[in-house]
Amino acid sequence: MRILTLMREHAGAAAVLAVLTLSACLLISGTPRALQSAYDHGLRQTLAATTAQDRDLRVLARNATPVRTRAELAAKERAFRALLPSELAALATTGGTSHFSVRTVDTPAFDRPKQYVNVGWLSDFDRRLTWVEGREPGAPSTFAARGIGTIPLLEVGVPEGATTTMNLPVGSIVVIGQSEQIAVRVSGVYRPRNPADPYWDHERDTITVEERLPPGQLEPDRYVTSLTGDEGIELLGYGARRTVYSWVLGVDPGRADALDLPSTLGAIKDYNGAVALEADDNAANSVATGLPRLLTSYAESLATAQTVMFLVLGGLLAVALGVIVLAVQLMAERMAAALALMRARGGALGQVAGAGTAVVAIATVPAAAAGYLLSWLVPGPVTPMVHVGPLIVLGVATGFAAIRLTLAHRAPLHERRDDVAAARPSPRRITLELTTVALALAGAYLVRSRGVSTSAATLGADPFLLLVPVALAVAAALITLRCYPFPLRALVRLAARRRAAVPFLGLTMAARSKSFTVLPVLILLPALAVSVFASIVSGGVSSTQELAAWQRVGADIRVEHAVAITPEAVARVRNVPGVEAVLTAMTGDAVVGRTPVEVVSIDLAAYRELVAGGPLDVPAPPGGPGIPALASPLLGREPLSVRWQVAMRVDPRGSVTGFPGLQTQRNLIVLPADANERVGAPTRPNVLLVRGSADPAAVREAASTQGGLPPVVRSRAQTLAAIKGSPLTGAVLDTLMIVTAALAVYCLVAVVLALVITAPARAGALSFLRTLGLSPRQARRLTVLEISPLILFTALAGLALGLGLPVALGPGMDLSAYTGDLAVSGHGPLSGGALLTPVLLAAGLTAVSVLGAYAHTAIGRGRGLGSVLRVGDQ
Template sequence: MRGPLLRLARAQWAPLVALAALTAVSALLATVLPARIAAGYDRAAASAVGTGADVRVEGRSGGETGARMIPGMAAMTTNSLAWQELLPPSLRGAVGEPEPSVTSGRMTVAGVAPSPRLLYLGWDEGAFRRAHIVAGEPPVNRPSGIGDEGDEIQVAIGREYADAMGYAPGDRLELHERNVPAPVRVRITGVYEADDAAAPYWAPRPTLLRPMKAGIGDGVLADVGTALTDAGGYTMLTRHQDRRLTYSWRFPVHRGAVDSAGVAAMADDLDAYRTAVRGRSDLFPCEVVTPLDGRLRGYADRLHTARSVVGPALGGLSAVAAGVLLLAAGLLGVRLRPVLGTMRARGAALRQLAVPACGLTVLAVVPSAALGYAAGRLLDAGPPQAASLYAIAASVLAVVAVSAAAVARERGGGLESSAGRRDDVAAARPSRRRLVLDLLLVALAVIGVVLVRGRGAAAGTDPLVAAVPVLLGAALGVLVLRAYPYLLRAAGPYLRRRRGAVAFLGLARAGRQGLAGTLPLAVLLIATAVAGFTATVGTSLRDGQERASWAEVGADARISAGPVDDAALRRIRAVRGVTGAVPARVVTNVTAEGDRVPVTVIGVDLDAYRGIAPGVPDASGAWFSVSASRLLGTDAVTLSRPGLDPMRVTPAGRIERFPGLDPGSAFVVVPYKLLAEAKGFPSEVFVAGEGLDAEALRAAVPGRDVRLRQDVLDGMAGVPLVSVVHGTFWDVALAGGAYGFLAVLLVLVVGARERGRTVARLRALGLSRRQSRALALAEIAPVLLCAVGAGWALGLLLPRIIGPAADLRPYTGGFAAAAHLPGAPALLGLAAALLLAAAAAAAVDRAADSRPGTALRTGDP
């Protein structure tokens, strides 16, 4: 059988090569795309954890109690190991070795200084190991149990802190701690410098290296630093029971050890770790302190949304790839059909037919699938995904099943099974079995939509969400195929009355195509639906982020700080790029008569503000937020506070939010003239313009806080998971478009020979070359227009259909991102795809063009 099989392979090399190439490309995409998405999710998880993230076990204890339970470094190390043993598996694999330390309470440095000075005393052996003395000598305090409370504690300070505060080795300081009557006397014995100040170890301990500013009330800023002492100094600190010390065991989180799969487990394990830490009874009470909770929850919400919108796109692309592979396998079966019919007529059993049919298919797709998978792994796009292997295996089995079906089709007999039968799409009459299958497919699509919408956001990562677009596309494809013959018949009489014959002949040729000629319709429909879905979701996401940036900043830029006079406004308006500036005044803690619940009053000229920002109410008067309406009622009220003249305001309407204020806060927006004369209250300036420079605005109004809307928008758009979503959409749209084009091209190439003979006959009757090209376009136009039109409409509706399962608010600052029509780039891309398909039809027609004398022989029908 090897000889006949090789001859058959040589005779059918073109469809076999096409099938092998499509299989290899599909396996490559099935390997690379999921791996790249998983790698993007992992990078986003590491970014969400952030720098300097840690899990700290902290406890506070009185001096003598702490000294009894933690007498020295051996006890600190023992407890480090104990806390480490309690770590759940997900946390244990993501954190580094414990970093124990002890820190005193905040102490005030006695003496006169330009600004108050606060100092902490810390015992941190890890810091000493990562620093070196540059002046003086390390602190060496007397052993435990010797001396009294009045003894000096030797300390070392960072070089930057010493230079800023003017300290040097030998200086003595007196420190006073609140609620501790006895002062602490320290002597600076050395100045140290970090071996590597940029090392991650120092990020959560900045006061060990340099002074930091901290508010201590009434707008006063103090210089805060930390001095290091040794074990003897720690013992001296513990001699007073009123002195509270903070014992900390810090576990740094390694960003590279956190991936998307472990985020959910880490969030759950943090709660379990808290319970375990609280349950320890042989030490003073301790708690787990970490910034990971909010970060992990935020990442989990964003990941859920990303998977919700990426899943349908990948599901649609998988269906398109599978459709193209099945189409290629089906066309190969059509080419083999006469051979199989002849073998069957000569007495071959079905088992003998399976060798050339299924054997050729296996030889074409199995090595190609393995090659595509290997190439995908060599590209190292990300961690391998089990779903890739499942998808490749399913594709190979489906292609082989098509060949097996072609063999089973010959069970009825010999040549009559493959000859004398026509399956024109315009004249085909679906069987009852096919009718039942079509109704079942439509019913499954409807049930899937009902289940997805009923489960809401909980269905975001369910495979059903990825399957619904495919089911809807397949169901719509069935309906279009049902309506397709009637559309052709309805257009026939109209085209028949036209003067030219090309359009009528093209429509007739489209109706004479078999079912295989209309298979690209389903592939194109799903591919276009995927493209429409990705374009719509991408537009909705960008629009939601735009609205969120306007709501947060209120203009192209917002300047916030103290009072702003007319001279400052003139300087702002003179900055390059500024086209408008509207001042606003903000007064907090304003109350109504007899009501002590405070609200915030904002004075702004709404008419002027409307000219620089969208969505500003087109009315004057006072506007109440929902919370303010609930507190103050709907009638006129008098608002006042110390330093502000009472004002009588009447609600003109409700406003949801105001830039710079938290959603849900109670505020009232009044005309600017009511607060123009109020002194001593903060002001804001809303600035409009293009290409604004934050530094130039700060220079115009020194000491002010400037926020640019573009920075806020870039921050939301630059979230790693947003990049993953947009990148996946781009990849899926390109791959889906390429598959759709290949489906059209495959059908054109396979049918080129038969079509060439038909065109040759028409050329003998006077058809010109130009009319031949037009005929090629007219033949393919019905399938293209029906598939692309129906698919694009489905793609635009998909975000609304699965809307509850694809909530984009985690990426838009809480704003609901409603579905919008795709922008001009998406429409241009769709038009370009149609033009490319038309060009392919013309190119294939030209390549298959031949003279009637060479294409036809005497006696041909």
């Protein structure tokens, strides 16, 4: 067998097959690495964006035997590090935020009402602080307190804010504790060298004064944690006060690996148990960390991302393999005459099929190897799919070639006329196709009715969720292939009544297309369906992100303060450039009976005007005598006695389940803005809702009060940017866009290959018709009419399937991880941008079909009619 001769004679088709194989292998091997790299980057970015207090491991010891020296604390730190499982040891660092500390908790000042002065010690405060006044604390001594007697005296330093807000200048002495008191003397005032250092997430109470407003009171309690030196460690455990020892083991986000999420979660649980066993008698050791919550949340988001990526990349892979099969079909068509001659001259079936398969292998094996090697240029960890992918591509290409050539040449000079009459499908095939369609519909119904049956965070995606889209695509392809001849025949009958011959001939040729036109349908339909699916998902995510930003903030800008906002501050905010309107409100914690509730006091009518034009659905204000209110359904409809800033009795006149700007899971009561005034109490707003494009920093400065804590300012634009900028959101949306573009390219390649495969038969038919008087212009129209119906029906079926997939898979696709924890109730409007991509794709396919038809007509016109007729007479 002259295999190399066949290869040389059909070098063009072999080159096309090689390029497609290389791209498919690069795609199937490189994409998993890129996605896994994105998953790892997303995890590291998620951990880096959180506070160190949430991320780090903090071992806490309560009721422990008092520790006397720094050396004892350091020894315990080494012991706790030795207990780390290997998964956590790989994440933990010895620098950064790692340190250990001692502090008292909720220690009241003996003769200072509403003040709490805790005392703490930090292992590295000497290199974290700058002393701006006085000196570092010295050795303890004694103090003769009036009415108490001689008690221990600790020298401490305090943060800058404590000197004014709590009246703790250098030299002041305060007695602290309710029993077995000690005295503290302020020896110096400090400030952090780098207030933005994540280290201070653990020790925020040592550099700020905290204000807490108890329910029912107008003045806040003030807390500060002062710092003493090494000599004062022993006195921190003095008496019956609450003392907490802590060892912070810093976690390096750059070492996190998404593949190790399950084992890391298990390691944290094991470490907590090991630390608890190390506790002293009557002591309680625990690990305080938000790492399990962070990792579990990311695992759930990752499972959703992997499910969506599986759907779109699985469709892309199927389309890529389909295009390769189409290219193999082109090779088989090109080699058909030579292989048939070999078979007629006595060649065995195995020799003939083997020769053709060898030609396909020569074209695909080097290309697959090149694609596999190029995939190693893609950064990211190696997954099993990186190695298995090229083998799948080679198996599909060579396997299809072997089967196709074996069936085509099983008998010498076996010829068929598929263009004259289509073979009637067997009852077995019809039954199989009906069963496939029924199973696909049943699977879609089950996904809709039962939702997801497994936990995405632990067991991964539901197999039903992964298999149903494939079954629906196959079912849609089968229905399209079986049904499209019926409207086509109706069009043929209409065309037969007209005098023009071109429409009748073109539609008749489309109805009598060869059986291998099944391949373009199996390629174009899932490609269009996945493209539509991706565009609808992207549109739904984007619109829900907008709504989530509105619900989180409640306005363009939201200002919240721990204490009342003065009228002067409100006036300053109104004068900030860009502010169009300002609305005051009050929020806080209250109690109804024994049930804790969240209370909002606001003018709902004014609020509806403030957010008009946005997506928020603000309830109408309730009317009626007394204090009308909106209340959570669980609170009932009977009058409620609410203990808030003052006691009041309210009448529920409607229900409410949530309110913009409040992220609470508790019961909710919405009161009128003047509810306090109706019971004789002053209105003290602590929230400002701002409409306009003002600078949030300028609003914060205007709302701040001298000597107090700065207000919390949230901007809707910044919140939306944070939601869209979350690690996995960008990866998912970018992948959807890239897949849509890749599918468009594969669709165009599939159309071109289909045109090339059918070119010889089309050229022959047109040559015969030209001898009967067919003009070149009519030939071009005829070719367009032959090609367009199948593409048109396939595009409509792919569009319908793409629109139906989000509806069918809705309960199984929890995309809230990419929308600020807000469920995607819809998938974008079915107009405008949501359908722009599939419309452009269908238009592109139509344009390529027309251009291909013109090109092939031009090629056929350049050939002599005599040569075509002699070829057809063989």
